[in-house]
Amino acid sequence: KEVLPQVAQAVEWAVSSLEAGGRIVYFGAGTSGRLGVLDAVECPPTFGVSPDVVVGLIAGGEKAFVRAVEGAEDSLELCEEEFKKIGLNKNDIAIGIAASGRTPYVIGGLRYARSLGCKTVAIACNKGSEVGKEAELAIEPSCGPEVLTGSTRLKSGTAQKMILNMISTGSMVGVGKAYQNLMVDVQQTNKKLVVRAQNITMAATGCTREEAAQALEQAEGNAKLAIVMLLTQMPVDEAKAKLEAAHGHVRGAL
Numbered sequence: 001k002e003v004l005p006q007v008a009q010a011v012e013w014a015v016s017s018l019e020a021g022g023r024i025v026y027f028g029a030g031t032s033g034r035l036g037v038l039d040a041v042e043c044p045p046t047f048g049v050s051p052d053v054v055v056g057l058i059a060g061g062e063k064a065f066v067r068a069v070e071g072a073e074d075s076l077e078l079c080e081e082e083f084k085k086i087g088l089n090k091n092d093i094a095i096g097i098a099a100s101g102r103t104p105y106v107i108g109g110l111r112y113a114r115s116l117g118c119k120t121v122a123i124a125c126n127k128g129s130e131v132g133k134e135a136e137l138a139i140e141p142s143c144g145p146e147v148l149t150g151s152t153r154l155k156s157g158t159a160q161k162m163i164l165n166m167i168s169t170g171s172m173v174g175v176g177k178a179y180q181n182l183m184v185d186v187q188q189t190n191k192k193l194v195v196r197a198q199n200i201t202m203a204a205t206g207c208t209r210e211e212a213a214q215a216l217e218q219a220e221g222n223a224k225l226a227i228v229m230l231l232t233q234m235p236v237d238e239a240k241a242k243l244e245a246a247h248g249h250v251r252g253a254l
Helices: 003-021 030-047 077-087 104-116 130-134 155-174 191-205 211-218 221-230 238-244
Strands: 024-028 052-058 094-097 119-123 138-141
Touching: 003 024, 003 119, 003 138, 003 155, 024 030, 024 077, 024 104, 024 155, 030 052, 030 094, 030 155, 052 077, 052 211, 077 104, 094 104, 094 155, 104 119, 104 130, 119 130, 119 155, 130 138, 130 191, 191 211, 191 221, 211 221
Parallel strands: 024 052, 024 094, 094 119, 119 138
Antiparallel strands: none
């Protein structure tokens, strides 16, 4: 609760970045890096965005997700090199994650991102952290001592994950990826998600499952378009034009 104002500011900046064609870029080492990757990879199926819209970088590369790469977090230059590979630019928001608040990999990344003119956010679980001082915005929840002293994958990791969830979800809501509390840009990549798209369409419009399935077929699986069609009784082309004019926001199209 104490860091919600800072989280709200991060969401506002993230929305601005996305609207400018930029990305949300998470970066961290160890558990912190894994949490960033975890949040990033869930955005395409949940919100229908391209995999390069929310990016997660972990010190040591992809292999570090499943096996610790010792020493990778100690480099001030490594994150800069990885940022150059992905073409980090001033339209992106760079969010560094470090439970201890002093990880060199994150400090170096924040410094480089700031030099490009990116908005920078640091998430740490120590007040007055070193990473917080390197960023334009510091989000520093008070987690208290861990059950196992120094094992920040526990309470600190849980707090970080909640903050990342809030940032990504709030940002996606801000750019029209939700209607009411519904994931209207969900991608139908398996049978479960086909049914979920029908359920979302039914919940938003009050229609039957048969009507939802028919509208989704006409909308080529686009739940947002199906919802606008059903609520406005417009044919698919008109509903699509309305949705595009509203920049993908269902409420605006209605």
